[in-house]
Amino acid sequence: MMMALHDFTAAGVMNICCSRHQQTGMASTRQRPNSMPELPEVESVRQCLAQARPSLLGKAVQQVQILHDRVVAGDLKQLGQILTGACCEQIQRHGKYLFFGFRSHQQADQIWLAVHLRMTGRLYLVPRQEPLPRHARLMLHLDQELTLRFDDPRGFGRVWLVDDPARVTADLGPDALTLGRDLFLERLHRVKRQLKPLLLDQSFVAGVGNIYADETLFRAHLHPGRRSDSLTSAEADHLYSALHQVITLAVQLKGANIDGVFEAGQFPVAVYGRQGLPCQVCGVLISKIRVGQRGTHFCPVCQCC
Template identity: 30%
Template sequence: MPELPEMETYANALRPRVVGRRITQTIITREKSINVPVTVWTECLVGSAITQVERRGKHLLFHLPGEQLLLLHLMLGGWMFWGREDDKPERTIQVQLSFGEEHLYFIGLRLGYLHLWKMEEAERKLAALGPNPLELTEEMFRKRLLTRRSTLKAAFLDQGFLAGIGNCYTDELCFEAGIRPDRRTHELPDEEQTRLFQAMLELLNRGIRSGGYMEHPFYVGDAHTGGFNELCQVYDRGGEACHRCGNSIVQSELAGRKLFYCPGCQR
């Protein structure tokens, strides 16, 4: 599932392409991917210009005139592609937004969605999200961490704790900090809390700079999106040798979620 760096990568790529441009056509092939009748959707969108693209946690918000917006969550398996008709991937497209001869394709929205809301409705939907981890000070992070009574893995996966971090970056930032993700939040000494905070900032920013771990390119010739795949140290590397110490990466399970760590580097 795309996490903060992946959605930030998408937002950065979308802004110069769609902001200020009018939607000339929209095609819906799976009505469950949207939340209003297709006729209402088309009437609201066609002719409207996107005024801003904003990320909130794992969501993207496409702002429209009249205090409306499109709220996107790709969930598991969702991705986007930008290009002309001839560039379109040979995949089933659930939603298409056209900007003249260029199109934004939403693919794999079986669990994900693109919903049309008034601004106040969208804010209610997002009200339970925690803060942006990239905007926290270390003091703010410590306070939030010490209110938890769970494993680090469970805490970071809770979008009410911090918005945007999921399975991959939880395991990766814990590796960066040298702390196992099954440690208890309230039992970490000050020094480990500091290491965890610094690792979180470094890892998320590295993920953004590297284009996240998305499998599919965003446009033809895209060499940036997905660059973090090769930088993963533990996630999805169960049984492989740690690049740092040579020990085998452990793959385990915690509360139904996969968990990866290095027994040599993480104590």
């Protein structure tokens, strides 16, 4: 339900967004509805906003506009007052979280805007005059006639202010993109759980969701229901290699373009969403089962044990 509109300018206003039209020099992170962005898709957003021409970095917030109250977790007025006049200096990511570092002339320290896209959140850096879409939730109007806009059809995404991203990431595991082999194996040896739920546990490793958990286990030739404490040393090592390869490749290809995940994504899924279709390795039909109460895709032959 549409909430009251809140504005904050230099005299008192606020706003938020992310990029889209590559053909006009604006970077694209568009999703279809019902998507669940995972680490590669969120990293694509970070790179898009930081590296696009024009980039979000170095832009100052002139106005903040909150279109739906519940998109902000915290004090609406404080968010608007703090961000108005502040310049974006950094964009960081950990797991599925984005962190935008802002600083103003009145602030000695950076203040961070944390963003979690959840199911269908999208960030667009667009020309300010672009028509407002139906599901816009928050906008940051910037200099150079740009707007950072947060759209979210289902409305589960959230933004909030933090003084340090570590406050948000303290309960998360290491980031899947930068996780080293030794640390992964050390953490793996501490737990006794089914592999699919373990990979989805953000306190074990941050950033992996349904898509890349299924793809990792397929590449590792491991059944999703297999227990972690049953793995041999070679299997555990192979699991790390598979995770590293899948996440690295997915980031390079800007994520996956299935089930509403970023249209720019080119990651080639082998099992996720392919139930009833032949395995690209052995030809047996891909199955979908529930493991840890989550829909799970796997090959009964390639992942028999």
